[in-house]
Amino acid sequence: MSQSSPAATAAAAAAAAGLAGGALPMGHPEPPAHPGPEPQPQPAQGYGRVLGLLGLVVTAAGYEVVTRAFFSPRHVPPLGDIVPEAGGLLTDPEFWTATGRTLAVSAIGLVIAAVAGIAIGFGIGSVPWLLKVTSSTLDFLRPVPSIVLIPVLVLVLDVAEITVLLVAVSCFWIVLFQVLYGLRDVDPVAVETARSFRLGRAARTVHVVWPTVLPYLATAFRLMVSVALALALTGGLVMGAAGLGELIWASQEAGEVAAMYALVLLTGAIGIVLDTLARLAERRLLHWHVATRRELVR
Amino acid sequence: MTARRSRALAGARGVGYALGLPVVLLALWWVAGDGSANIFLPSLREILDAFGRVWFSDVFVHDVVPSLWRLAAGYGAALLAGVAAGYVIGRWAVVRALASPALAYFRVLPAPVIIPVLLVAVGIGDTTKLIVIAFGALWPILLNTADGVRGVDEVTLETAAAYRLTGWARHRLVLRAASPQIFAGARQALGVAIILMVVSEMLMSTDGLGFTVIQFQRTFAFPEMWSGVLLLGVLGFVLAKLFELVERYALRWHRGLTGRQEGSS
Numbered sequence: 001m002s003q004s005s006p007a008a009t010a011a012a013a014a015a016a017a018g019l020a021g022g023a024l025p026m027g028h029p030e031p032p033a034h035p036g037p038e039p040q041p042q043p044a045q046g047y048g049r050v051l052g053l054l055g056l057v058v059t060a061a062g063y064e065v066v067t068r069a070f071f072s073p074r075h076v077p078p079l080g081d082i083v084p085e086a087g088g089l090l091t092d093p094e095f096w097t098a099t100g101r102t103l104a105v106s107a108i109g110l111v112i113a114a115v116a117g118i119a120i121g122f123g124i125g126s127v128p129w130l131l132k133v134t135s136s137t138l139d140f141l142r143p144v145p146s147i148v149l150i151p152v153l154v155l156v157l158d159v160a161e162i163t164v165l166l167v168a169v170s171c172f173w174i175v176l177f178q179v180l181y182g183l184r185d186v187d188p189v190a191v192e193t194a195r196s197f198r199l200g201r202a203a204r205t206v207h208v209v210w211p212t213v214l215p216y217l218a219t220a221f222r223l224m225v226s227v228a229l230a231l232a233l234t235g236g237l238v239m240g241a242a243g244l245g246e247l248i249w250a251s252q253e254a255g256e257v258a259a260m261y262a263l264v265l266l267t268g269a270i271g272i273v274l275d276t277l278a279r280l281a282e283r284r285l286l287h288w289h290v291a292t293r294r295e296l297v298r
Numbered sequence: 299m300t301a302r303r304s305r306a307l308a309g310a311r312g313v314g315y316a317l318g319l320p321v322v323l324l325a326l327w328w329v330a331g332d333g334s335a336n337i338f339l340p341s342l343r344e345i346l347d348a349f350g351r352v353w354f355s356d357v358f359v360h361d362v363v364p365s366l367w368r369l370a371a372g373y374g375a376a377l378l379a380g381v382a383a384g385y386v387i388g389r390w391a392v393v394r395a396l397a398s399p400a401l402a403y404f405r406v407l408p409a410p411v412i413i414p415v416l417l418v419a420v421g422i423g424d425t426t427k428l429i430v431i432a433f434g435a436l437w438p439i440l441l442n443t444a445d446g447v448r449g450v451d452e453v454t455l456e457t458a459a460a461y462r463l464t465g466w467a468r469h470r471l472v473l474r475a476a477s478p479q480i481f482a483g484a485r486q487a488l489g490v491a492i493i494l495m496v497v498s499e500m501l502m503s504t505d506g507l508g509f510t511v512i513q514f515q516r517t518f519a520f521p522e523m524w525s526g527v528l529l530l531g532v533l534g535f536v537l538a539k540l541f542e543l544v545e546r547y548a549l550r551w552h553r554g555l556t557g558r559q560e561g562s563s
Contacts, residue, residue, distance in 0.1 A: 143534040152524070237497070248414050268403050
């Protein structure tokens with residue numbers, strides 16, 4: 001076993017290094033998503049950017065060749081068909097209306113989730129016995145996929161409301177648990193120090209607790225943006241709630257294959273824009289946080 | 299009070315805390331819902347009744363088993379492909395640079411939109427649903443594996459080189475070091491896979507859990523529908539717990555390490 005021992009030591013060293021970087025806090029049954037800005041997929045520079053562009057061109061060309069050689073355009077249209085269609089969509093008011101609806105539904109759901117999650121999270125998290133009493137119930141409810149609610153809700157609400165609710169429910173769990181993790185992370189020494197300086201409960205919350213929870217909330221926000229978009233689209237696909245999802249499903253049913261692929265392509269683009277905005281917002285909000293500063297130095 | 303007795307007492311209190319609220323909530327539902335006149339909201343008694351009737355019958359074989367099979371196959375395929383591709387991408391900078399724009403795109407593409415794409419490209423069938431699940435679950439695993447592999451400590455790699463670890467031993471070492479992050483990705487992927495299983499069955503299926511629940515709703519069989527919702531919830535919970543057990547076992551070296559760290563700092 002002369003080999004396994006250095007291997008184990010080295011692996012342990014690697015894990016320790018990872019932890020020191022705050023990459024992945026373990027030791028809770030459910031490790032929280034890392035607080036603060038996540039290690040960014042580093043913006044490629046120079047050489048890397050050229051390679052990235054090359055990779056993109058190769059992927060596109062490969063797709064083009066494969067689709068033209070092996071697939072009928074009725075099943076998998078080549079990019080030559082999809083891209084002009086996408087260009088046409090960009091000037092189509094119907095596309096922008098649908099996009100606006102989808103974004104509005106995501107945003108409303110997200111705001112509801114944020115308000116409810118923060119209120120309930122702080123409510124439960126700052127009362128120890130309440131946390132103990134509720135934790136098993138919360139652990140049970142969280143992994144339940146929110147889409148199981150669709151058949152139930154269809155009976156009482158209209159599809160737009162259900163979609164908002166789906167977004168809100170899924171995002172609510174993210175906020176709630178991030179707030180709870182954040183509260184658990186509050187430094188007791190800092191709290192005691194604040195207390196000995198005679199800071200009241202409100203002042204302690206503002207100056208000690210809130211700055212600790214904020215990075216967790218920023219992480220929650222970044223996660224929520226993509227979850228909200230995905231569920232707003234699901235609402236359109238499954239129930240025909242007005243928006244991009246419904247547009248995609250309608251073009252699939254109408255057999256407008258190139259248009260559908262173009263819509264999916266643009267949906268991905270919207271996802272990229274939202275994700276970039278969320279990261280920017282996070283960086284703005286947490287410019288004082290160690291992780292952000294470290295990243296800027298790098 | 300002896301130490302053993304106080305420990306037993308603490309244990310009992312823990313169980314009490316864990317079970318208290320669920321029991322109260324269920325009792326409330328049982329009492330408040332009993333004799334409910336609202337057909338949309340049947341009483342808990344009716345739902346549990348329907349649960350036994352519906353799911354402990356051949357419906358289990360016709361609908362639950364295919365669902366679980368598709369979930370397992372799709373998730374398994376995603377695990378294999380995701381770890382393999384993520385390893386290659388994380389290990390070699392050139393591959394990473396080449397792949398990064400495409401990866402950035404698929405990372406943000408909401409998984410459910412691939413259902414209509416695959417419907418057109420592959421058609422309705424078991425394969426389509428399987429690919430949907432695999433495709434959706436693939437990205438969290440792949441991206442986390444790539445991140446984890448890239449983040450392996452340089453000292454580790456140099457130590458491995460100094461000990462002349464080659465080939466398989468070296469790959470195993472890197473994978474082991476990246477495993478906490480691989481597990482984080484796999485856990486995220488499990489949730490995605492369950493959602494995609496249900497959505498794909500709601501949209502295109504002749505069998506499966508999602509399909510059956512929608513079917514009950516369309517035929518106004520509300521207690522049965524609720525029992526299906528309950529089953530889906532329990533399924534999500536049980537799978538998450540199972541995953542946690544596997545993770546805890548596989549990462550026990552890592553847990554021990556963090557524990558010692560916390561103690562010393």
